[in-house]
Amino acid sequence: MGGTPLIELERLVPHFPGRLLAKAERFNPGGSVKDRSALGMVLGRIRSGELVPGRSTVIESSSGNLAIGLAQICGYFRLRLICVVDSRTTQQNIAILRAYGAEVEVVRDPDPATGELLPARLRRVAELLAETPDAYWPDQYANPLNRQAHLTTMREIDEALDGRVDHLVLAAGTGGTLGGCAEYIRQAGLDTTVHAVDAVGSVLFGSATPCARLVPGHGASVRPKLLRPSDADHVLHVTDLDCVVGCRRLVRREAILAGGSSGAVVSALDRVLPQVAPGETVVLILPDGGDRYLDTIYDDTWVQRHFGAVAHLWDDSARPADETVELVDIGHR
Ligand code: PMP
Numbered sequence: 001m002g003g004t005p006l007i008e009l010e011r012l013v014p015h016f017p018g019r020l021l022a023k024a025e026r027f028n029p030g031g032s033v034k035d036r037s038a039l040g041m042v043l044g045r046i047r048s049g050e051l052v053p054g055r056s057t058v059i060e061s062s063s064g065n066l067a068i069g070l071a072q073i074c075g076y077f078r079l080r081l082i083c084v085v086d087s088r089t090t091q092q093n094i095a096i097l098r099a100y101g102a103e104v105e106v107v108r109d110p111d112p113a114t115g116e117l118l119p120a121r122l123r124r125v126a127e128l129l130a131e132t133p134d135a136y137w138p139d140q141y142a143n144p145l146n147r148q149a150h151l152t153t154m155r156e157i158d159e160a161l162d163g164r165v166d167h168l169v170l171a172a173g174t175g176g177t178l179g180g181c182a183e184y185i186r187q188a189g190l191d192t193t194v195h196a197v198d199a200v201g202s203v204l205f206g207s208a209t210p211c212a213r214l215v216p217g218h219g220a221s222v223r224p225k226l227l228r229p230s231d232a233d234h235v236l237h238v239t240d241l242d243c244v245v246g247c248r249r250l251v252r253r254e255a256i257l258a259g260g261s262s263g264a265v266v267s268a269l270d271r272v273l274p275q276v277a278p279g280e281t282v283v284l285i286l287p288d289g290g291d292r293y294l295d296t297i298y299d300d301t302w303v304q305r306h307f308g309a310v311a312h313l314w315d316d317s318a319r320p321a322d323e324t325v326e327l328v329d330i331g332h333r
Contacts, residue, residue, distance in 0.1 A: 038069030040149025150180020
């Protein structure tokens with residue numbers, strides 16, 4: 001887990017004033033940044049003796065990357081895992097969870113009071129916890145082990161760049177990645193500006209009225225207990241279309257197939273650029289890969305249906321040849 005590559009981005013932003021790199025979290029074994037959280041939250045409890053391999057059950061409401069990370073780790077440690085998901089969960093994610101050996105419970109009826117699925121899922125988690133002996137709810141939105149797990153993310157970046165990280169751009173959901181990275185920056189005394197990327201219609205950093213969003217990962221409709229807004233020096237809000245444009249640009253210009261929140265980070269970079277002084281180093285955290293978004297972000301029909309004719313926003317065919325880079329030997333970093 002961890003030890004993910006830091007990739008030099010030489011084509012994404014023509015004439016970038018300094019150095020631009022991306023930490024590709026898809027190279028964790030379960031495919032995302034959440035592998036670190038899943039490992040941290042489970043291993044912490046195994047070490048303290050509260051979770052016993054072969055006997056205990058882990059129960060969590062998650063349908064995405066955390067669920068997959070937990071399924072992998074629980075499978076490895078012979079812990080039973082029950083994932084409570086809802087009717088919006090993709091068939092592919094359910095298939096991945098089952099392939100790892102997790103049990104999947106699908107909640108179909110929204111909470112009658114709010115009309116939302118999340119409270120209904122949390123209620124089902126509470127019922128399962130009450131009826132299952134020796135059960136543990138990691139609760140990623142409140143568990144400090146989720147923050148701590150991401151100290152390693154920033155330590156790896158720091159060590160690879162000898163402390164020269166001027167700007168860090170990352171997506172915020174539970175606030176785990178943000179919290180862990182910001183904590184490491186403080187502990188190590190780094191002079192890094194942290195730019196947190198949130199979704200338009202999310203309530204993480206303000207009192208926006210929550211609204212439906214198409215791209216999962218970053219943003220939330222309820223403010224997580226774990227999130228400390230002061231961990232971010234700057235907050236940038238991006239739309240679903242920004243995510244699509246960021247993803248499509250990244251794959252066109254760098255041949256990196258990344259997930260929706262990576263597109264959010266790439267789009268937000270446009271607004272970080274005016275703050276980057278010549279010679280400075282900027283690191284983007286790319287939380288997952290694009291494989292789980294082939295039916296949405298990378299599907300032309302889906303994009304057309306939701307946003308209309310927008311391909312010109314990432315079509316580089318008119319880009320002058322001098323914006324392409326020469327091949328350089330950058331060695332292995
Ligand atoms: N991007 C993706 C793809 C994610 O799955 C998550 C976790 N929900 C995030 C970003 C946000 O990370 P964090 O929960 O650490 O804030």
